Amino acid sequence: MISKIRNDNVELLFDALLCLKDKEELYKFFDDICTTNEVLSIAQRFEVSYMLHEGKTYNDISKETGASTATISRVNRSVTDGNGSYAMIFERLEKKEEDK
Secondary structure: OHHHHOOHHHHHHHHHHHHOOOHHHHHHHHHHHOOHHHHHHHHHHHHHHHHHHOOOOHHHHHHHHOOOHHHHHHHHHHHHHOOOHHHHHHHHHHHHHHHO
16 A cells, blocks of 8 residues: 555655754644645545544544544544554654543
């Protein structure tokens, strides 16, 4: 799957993201590079993934986020059959919360 997105343009984008120092720089960059709807759509997908991680139902997720069941299903496939990045991120977020 990763090989589908791996190319020089994506490498440059990822290198740029890794150069950003804090959340404010991320906000500025995403405001410049994406439309508002693109950022909100990505954020919604991540929210859906987190709610799936918490064991919420498609119906509950759809009601809370406004995401369609088709979107929820696509996200669920990535969560369950993807590269494991969601689990890694959730673990890190939970550890970060515990460390506070």
